Every structure is written in C-alpha cells, then in structure tokens.
Amino acid sequence: MPERAIGIFDSGIGGLTVLKEISRLLPREELFYVGDTARVPYGTKSPETVRRYALEVAEFLVGQGVKMLVVACNTASAVALEPLASRFKIPVIGVIAPGARRAATLSRGRRIGVIGTEGTVKSGAYTREIHACNPDIKVFSAPCPLFVPLAEEGWAEHHIATLAAKEYLAPLQAQNIDTLVLGCTHYPLFKNTLHALLGESVQLVDSAEETAKAVVAQLPNVGANGSGQGRVRFFVTDVPDRFTRVGGAFLGTRLEGVTQIEL
Amino acid sequence: MPERAIGIFDSGIGGLTVLKEISRLLPREELFYVGDTARVPYGTKSPETVRRYALEVAEFLVGQGVKMLVVACNTASAVALEPLASRFKIPVIGVIAPGARRAATLSRGRRIGVIGTEGTVKSGAYTREIHACNPDIKVFSAPCPLFVPLAEEGWAEHHIATLAAKEYLAPLQAQNIDTLVLGCTHYPLFKNTLHALLGESVQLVDSAEETAKAVVAQLPNVGANGSGQGRVRFFVTDVPDRFTRVGGAFLGTRLEGVTQIEL
Numbered sequence: 169m170p171e172r173a174i175g176i177f178d179s180g181i182g183g184l185t186v187l188k189e190i191s192r193l194l195p196r197e198e199l200f201y202v203g204d205t206a207r208v209p210y211g212t213k214s215p216e217t218v219r220r221y222a223l224e225v226a227e228f229l230v231g232q233g234v235k236m237l238v239v240a241c242n243t244a245s246a247v248a249l250e251p252l253a254s255r256f257k258i259p260v261i262g263v264i265a266p267g268a269r270r271a272a273t274l275s276r277g278r279r280i281g282v283i284g285t286e287g288t289v290k291s292g293a294y295t296r297e298i299h300a301c302n303p304d305i306k307v308f309s310a311p312c313p314l315f316v317p318l319a320e321e322g323w324a325e326h327h328i329a330t331l332a333a334k335e336y337l338a339p340l341q342a343q344n345i346d347t348l349v350l351g352c353t354h355y356p357l358f359k360n361t362l363h364a365l366l367g368e369s370v371q372l373v374d375s376a377e378e379t380a381k382a383v384v385a386q387l388p389n390v391g392a393n394g395s396g397q398g399r400v401r402f403f404v405t406d407v408p409d410r411f412t413r414v415g416g417a418f419l420g421t422r423l424e425g426v427t428q429i430e431l
Numbered sequence: 432m433p434e435r436a437i438g439i440f441d442s443g444i445g446g447l448t449v450l451k452e453i454s455r456l457l458p459r460e461e462l463f464y465v466g467d468t469a470r471v472p473y474g475t476k477s478p479e480t481v482r483r484y485a486l487e488v489a490e491f492l493v494g495q496g497v498k499m500l501v502v503a504c505n506t507a508s509a510v511a512l513e514p515l516a517s518r519f520k521i522p523v524i525g526v527i528a529p530g531a532r533r534a535a536t537l538s539r540g541r542r543i544g545v546i547g548t549e550g551t552v553k554s555g556a557y558t559r560e561i562h563a564c565n566p567d568i569k570v571f572s573a574p575c576p577l578f579v580p581l582a583e584e585g586w587a588e589h590h591i592a593t594l595a596a597k598e599y600l601a602p603l604q605a606q607n608i609d610t611l612v613l614g615c616t617h618y619p620l621f622k623n624t625l626h627a628l629l630g631e632s633v634q635l636v637d638s639a640e641e642t643a644k645a646v647v648a649q650l651p652n653v654g655a656n657g658s659g660q661g662r663v664r665f666f667v668t669d670v671p672d673r674f675t676r677v678g679g680a681f682l683g684t685r686l687e688g689v690t691q692i693e694l
Contacts, residue, residue, distance in 0.1 A: 205476070206480050212673060214672065214673070217670070313583070314581070314584060317577050318577065320576070321577060323577075327594070328577075328598075331594070407477040407479060410475060
C-alpha cells in the first residue's frame with residue numbers, strides 16, 4: 169500500500185500557518201492542502217453554508233486517499249467538525265480544541281481572551297472547549313474582521329494594524345485577560361503587533377502550533393510515513409495566481425505545484 | 432402583461448448604494464436585488480470565477496422575468512458585462528461605463544484616478560472606457576483592498592479609514608489627478624474621508640449615481656412602470672441574517688423581505 173498523505177484545508181491561505189507547523193514537526197509526511205479560494209472567506213458566512221463548503225472540500229481530500237483530515241480553519245472547525253467527523257472514518261482534527269486546551273493550561277488568572285472571525289466568535293466554540301477543560305475560567309471574545317484583510321495586504325505589522333488591534337482588544341484588556349487565543353489561522357502574523365500592544369503579562373496561544381502537536385499525537389493511529397520526502401501538494405478552487413502570490417508572501421516561501429480543482 | 436421588475440445584483444451589500452439611487456430616481460419601479468452572499472466577495476477572485484458567478488445570478492433574475500439587468504458591482508461589470516449582454520436579450524447595464532463617461536466629462540486637467548478592487552483595477556476596464564471617451568486622458572489606478580472590510584465594519588469615516596486612504600491615494604495624489612472615480616460600490620461611503628484627504632481640487636465620481644441615470648435613460652426601451660409602488664425584493668445566497676443587519680446599517684434603513692435562494 170502506498171504511503172498516504174495528510175489532508176489539510178482552509179477557506180484560503182490562512183491554513184498555511186498550520187501546514188507550516190505540521191511540515192516542521194513532520195518533515196517526512198506528504199501533505200495535501202486545499203484552499204477554497206473560489207468561496208473564501210468562511211468567517212463572515214453562515215454555519216449552514218460553511219458546513220456545506222467544508223463537507224465538499226473534505227470529500228475531495230478523502231477521495232484523494234488522505235489518512236487524516238486537518239481542518240486548518242477556525243470557522244470551519246467551529247461549525248463543521250462534528251458533521252465531518254461523523255461522515256468520514258479517518259481522524260478529523262480541528263484547530264479549536266488544541267488551542268483551547270493550551271490556553272486553559274496556561275492561564276493562571278483564569279481569564280482568557282479569544283479573538284477570531286465573526287463566525288468563530290458567534291459559534292461560542294472556544295468558550296465551550298475551554299469550559300470543558302475548566303468551567304471556572306472566564307472567557308471574553310471579540311471578532312476582529314479587519315485582521316484577515318490586513319494580513320492579506322501584508323500589513324499585519326503596519327501601524328494601521330496596531331490601531332485596529334487597539335480598538336478590538338480594548339474590551340478584552342479591560343477584563344484583565346492573562347492569555348489570548350489567536351483564534352483564526354491568519355492571526356499568528358499579528359504576534360508582534362499584539363505582543364507590543366498587550367505586553368509581557370498576556371500570553372499568546374497560536375492554534376497552528378497546538379494543532380500540529382495534535383496531529384503528531386494522532387499519527388500512530390493512522391501510520392507514520394517512514395520513507396517520505398515531505399512532498400506538499402496544493403489544490404485551490406479558483407485559478408491559482410492569487411493563492412500562489414499572496415500565499416507565498418504569507419509563508420515566506422515560493423508555492424509550487426498549485427492545481428485548480430472543481431468542487 | 433404584469434409590470435416587470437428591474438433586476439440588480441452584486442456579490443453582497445455594496446450594490447445597495449446603486450439600488451438606493453435607482454429607487455430615488457425611479458420610485459415607482461419594482462426592484463429585485465440579488466446579493467451573492469454565499470460567495471462574496473468578487474473583488475479578489477479571478478475573472479473566470481466572477482464570470483461564472485455573475486452568469487448564475489443573472490440567470491436567476493432573468494428567470495424571475497426582469498426587464499433589465501443592472502450589474503451593481505464593479506468587478507462583475509469589469510469582467511462579465513459582455514458575456515452577460517450576449518447571453519440575454521434584455522438590456523444589461525454595468526457601473527463602469529457610466530462612471531467613466533462622467534469622469535471623462537468632468538476632468539479639466541485630463542488626469543483621472545480610479546480606485547477599486549484588485550479585480551477591477553487589474554481588468555483595466557475603467558482605463559479602456561475613459562480612453563474610449565478621450566484617448567488623451569491619463570488614468571492612474573490603485574486597488575484599495577481594505578476599503579470593503581472597513582465599510583462593512585462601519586468604519587468608513589474612522590481614523591483608520593483616513594490612514595488607509597492616505598496609503599492608497601498617495602501615488603494618485605503624486606500624479607496630480609483632478610478627478611477620482613469611486614470604482615467599487617462600497618466606496619461612496621468614503622466620500623467624506625476622501626474629500627477631507629484630497630481637498631476641493633479633486634472631484635469625486637460616484638458610479639452609483641451615474642449608473643442610476645443610465646438606467647433612467649434605458650427605461651423607455653423596456654417600458655416604465657406607470658402604476659407601481661416601488662416594491663423592493665431582496666434575494667441572497669447565504670442565510671439572510673448578516674445581509675439584513677450589515678446591509679441595513681449600510682443603507683441606513685431596515686431591509687424587509689429578504690429571501691434565501693440556491694444557485
């Protein structure tokens with residue numbers, strides 16, 4: 169039996185932060201990544217629509233024979249993880265639970281902030297997962313709708329990003345949070361901006377890193393690829409140009425072999 | 432034969448600025464508006480994908496018996512107007528030509544700036560239309576990717592909008608433009624911000640107003656509605672919640688009767 173790949177997907181380029189971490193921890197694994205660029209973003213769309221899109225993308229990856237599905241998108245993880253897990257027999261890993269667990273472990277003062285898309289915040293998924301770890305933790309959430317376009321503009325460390333972060337984070341700072349979950353796969357790009365704004369007293373939790381660790385933990389159940397070369401294949405639903413250009417800048421590396429698919 | 436409606440569409444809520452102007456000039460006409468909210472935005476997607484989406488939306492409106500199609504989206508007008516006009520027998524009016532003609536008439540110094548989405552700017556459609564009026568006019572274009580999310584956040588007059596406008600407009604100011612085309616249906620919301628930044632010497636051209644005038648001019652060819660009550664019906668491809676909320680804030684009025692459709 170040939171070695172099977174790990175399937176990863178997002179609405180667009182955000183999930184590349186997760187892909188990068190998985191690739192760093194598992195350099196031999198073959199990775200298939202789908203960016204649903206014809207329908208991006210998911211963060212402002214309804215749970216029903218995001219669920220439909222996520223199932224279509226996952227069907228494609230499962231059809232490619234992947235051994236595990238990584239939902240590298242917070243919005244899709246928030247609203248579509250259960251339908252995905254019940255539809256497919258392979259393990260399905262989302263980005264919410266790993267980040268929530270890490271935040272619950274880190275927070276000394278039991279006051280956690282969560283930032284994400286409208287869809288993620290509205291779903292309450294982080295609050296549920298954090299409370300599953302410790303029901304005494306107070307969770308304060310804020311959507312940051314400008315962060316995705318700022319990241320894609322290459323402005324995550326621009327002074328406009330600092331101003332937007334000030335607006336969005338003020339209510340969370342007022343609640344004296346000691347931990348902040350970066351609940352969108354684009355947000356790790358704002359680490360420096362957020363760190364400068366919030367100071368040393370607030371710890372940042374990067375879902376991408378935590379999710380990659382969850383993938384490593386799950387790997388023995390589906391079989392590690394002992395002899396692989398770590399090949400990465402990219403699939404997108406719109407023409408590849410913008411994905412290749414913005415995604416490349418996003419990852420800081422050239423993206424090769426991007427194929428357009430129809431879902 | 433019952434009175435037929437005018438069909439208007441956009442990727443989302445932006446086209447409501449066009450609907451508002453048409454409704455103001457033609458208060459008796461029945462208007463059908465489609466916002467393709469399950470696939471919004473169009474501005475960052477490829478011409479091929481935008482064309483496919485625009486044709487699907489137009490098919491729906493034509494199926495509803497509309498007498499005219501208004502493409503109330505600059506990106507779709509830039510890349511899909513010809514396929515739409517050749518597919519359907521009813522008149523198809525886009526937002527590019529009316530704005531371009533107006534700008535060409537207004538510009539004394541023959542130096543016009545155009546701002547829009549990535550898709551609109553990349554298409555070169557405004558430059559072509561302006562040059563069709565007067566090939567001696569110099570056209571300088573700049574995409575403003577943050578403007579749509581800023582408008583939808585309700586921040587079109589926020590100081591962050593002023594800072595973003597400064598970044599985006601600097602290259603056009605350096606070219607001494609005397610006229611600026613607001614080449615995206617969201618951009619009329621930035622009129623105050625842009626006016627404050629650019630001063631009296633730069634005239635702003637609002638495609639929404641110009642397009643509504645083009646609709647009035649075309650009306651005799653398809654028959655005006657003499658006895659109508661100006662009923663407006665809204666159709667969206669995602670669940671209506673966000674459209675109703677953000678679109679209502681955008682138009683400054685409550686949106687009633689929003690129906691979800693599948694394309």
